[in-house]
Amino acid sequence: MKFHGPAPDNQTTPCTGILLTNLGTPDSASVRDVRDYLREFLSDPRVVEFPRPLWWLVLNGIILRIRPKRSAAAYRKVWTDQGSPLLVISREIAAALQQSLAQRVDGSVKVVLAMRYGSPSIAAGLETLRQANAQRILVLPLYPQYSATTTASTFDEISRVLRQWRWLPELRFINHYHAEPGYIDALAKSVQQFSATHGECDRLLLSFHGIPQSYADQGDPYADQCRITADRLAAALDLPQDRWAFSFQSRVGRQPWLQPYTDKTLQQWGAEGVRRVHVICPGFPADCLETLEEIGEENREYFLSAGGSEYHYIPSLNSTPTHIEALTDLIQRHLWRDA
Numbered sequence: 001m002k003f004h005g006p007a008p009d010n011q012t013t014p015c016t017g018i019l020l021t022n023l024g025t026p027d028s029a030s031v032r033d034v035r036d037y038l039r040e041f042l043s044d045p046r047v048v049e050f051p052r053p054l055w056w057l058v059l060n061g062i063i064l065r066i067r068p069k070r071s072a073a074a075y076r077k078v079w080t081d082q083g084s085p086l087l088v089i090s091r092e093i094a095a096a097l098q099q100s101l102a103q104r105v106d107g108s109v110k111v112v113l114a115m116r117y118g119s120p121s122i123a124a125g126l127e128t129l130r131q132a133n134a135q136r137i138l139v140l141p142l143y144p145q146y147s148a149t150t151t152a153s154t155f156d157e158i159s160r161v162l163r164q165w166r167w168l169p170e171l172r173f174i175n176h177y178h179a180e181p182g183y184i185d186a187l188a189k190s191v192q193q194f195s196a197t198h199g200e201c202d203r204l205l206l207s208f209h210g211i212p213q214s215y216a217d218q219g220d221p222y223a224d225q226c227r228i229t230a231d232r233l234a235a236a237l238d239l240p241q242d243r244w245a246f247s248f249q250s251r252v253g254r255q256p257w258l259q260p261y262t263d264k265t266l267q268q269w270g271a272e273g274v275r276r277v278h279v280i281c282p283g284f285p286a287d288c289l290e291t292l293e294e295i296g297e298e299n300r301e302y303f304l305s306a307g308g309s310e311y312h313y314i315p316s317l318n319s320t321p322t323h324i325e326a327l328t329d330l331i332q333r334h335l336w337r338d339a
């Protein structure tokens with residue numbers, strides 16, 4: 001085990017680190033890189049709570065032989081010249097936050113992006129901050145709604161890395177921001193601007209990533225926080241009940257996940273004669289495979305072939321100024337008073 005020497009030896013001027021984290025994404029859309037990514041992701045006991053020795057056999061014997069091919073094909077549809085959308089956009093958010101915090105905060109603040117799975121890793125991000133002499137670190141996982149599968153898993157990885165440090169920085173961790181007024185406001189503005197340019201919709205669907213229903217039954221607050229975000233956003237938009245709904249997407253495996261399901265909802269709306277639909281994914285601060293491909297393409301087909309006539313996906317907040325301002329406010333409120 002590698003034990004780092006004490007940070008006070010560092011001659012660099014002390015700073016406060018902001019460790020901005022997201023889920024992570026494969027290094028490329030090749031089947032091999034997607035398999036490596038899925039192996040790390042799906043081996044996390046916070047993500048798949050299946051008894052271990054058996055899960056190892058199922059994962060390596062079945063899932064990693066089938067899923068990587070299918071997922072890689074989906075990744076190829078959204079991959080950009082600069083790389084995976086999730087990584088490219090998360091980097092843009094980190095850079096924009098670095099700029100806006102430099103203007104707002106007195107002390108020296110250094111923003112570093114890290115991914116829970118794949119690269120840039122959390123270990124590398126923490127090491128960068130250690131070398132920058134970050135005596136305090138504020139962690140902001142880009143998950144507005146808390147879930148053990150995402151938020152707590154990020155915490156697990158940070159504590160695993162820090163277990164190997166002799167000297168620990170002061171730490172703060174933002175658990176969730178699902179009801180943060182700035183975040184709700186930024187979402188509402190994004191919906192309004194979208195309608196102003198693309199026309200009004202008959203119904204707005206708020207689609208969140210799902211988790212297994214059994215995790216919620218055992219106390220994961222994720223579904224409740226999604227409901228609160230959805231209610232606040234509908235209220236901010238002054239939407240009557242019959243003009244919107246919320247649902248859960250990205251189901252994996254056979255056990256029941258949180259319902260209603262996004263695909264079923266859109267098929268039902270198409271069949272019922274709902275004509276124009278807009279879909280927004282408030283739980284994804286950065287566009288990624290699950291928004292661009294699953295919502296932007298796959299679910300469009302479900303709605304249109306069920307009888308719908310117009311379908312638009314409203315992009316994530318990404319690095320838009322209202323999003324950066326909301327995240328800057330959030331960070332500033334959680335920072336030490338003398339930064």
Ligand SMILES: C=CC1=C(C)c2cc3[nH]c(cc4nc(cc5[nH]c(cc1n2)c(C)c5CCC(=O)O)C(CCC(=O)O)=C4C)c(C)c3C=C
Pocket residue numbers: 023024025026038047048067071084086143147149150209210211212222250252283284287288289290
């Ligand atoms: C199998 C269990 C999974 C759980 C539980 C889960 C929870 C969860 N995920 C996100 C956010 C994202 N997930 C993304 C991709 C993705 N998710 C799973 C599985 C679970 N997610 C898989 C297997 C994949 C990979 C793609 C695929 O094969 O379908 C992504 C996008 C990553 C990218 O590279 O673009 C995000 C973001 C949340 C918020 C969440 C629980 C609340």
Ligand SMILES: [Fe+2]
Pocket residue numbers: 209250
């Ligand atoms: Fe996921």
Ligand SMILES: [Fe+2]
Pocket residue numbers: 250289290294
């Ligand atoms: Fe998906």
